[in-house]
Amino acid sequence: WANRLMFAHDNAVENLVVFAPLVLVVELVGANSGMTAFGAALYFWARLAHYAVYTLGIPIVRTVSFFAGLAGAILLMIALVGAM
Secondary structure: OHHHHHHHHHHHHHHHHHHHHHHHHHHHHOOOOHHHHHHHHHHHHHHHHHHHHHHHOOHHHHHHHHHHHHHHHHHHHHHHHHHO
C-alpha cells in the first residue's frame, strides 16, 4: 500500500511537469477559454482520481483516469495550436 502511494505521488509529479507549462503558456498567449477551463478541470479531477485508484490498486480505473487526464492536457494543446 505504501509503495503504491509513493508510486502514485511520483507519477503525479511527473505529469505535473507537462501540465503546469501548458497552463502557463495558455494564459500567457491569451488562449484561455471555456475549453481550456474544462481541460484544466478535467485534468485536475482525473489526476486526483488516478492518485486514489493507483494507491488502492485498481488497474482498470487507473488507466481510464490516466487517459482522462491526458485528454484534459490535449484540450489545452489544441487551444494553443488554435491560437497560433
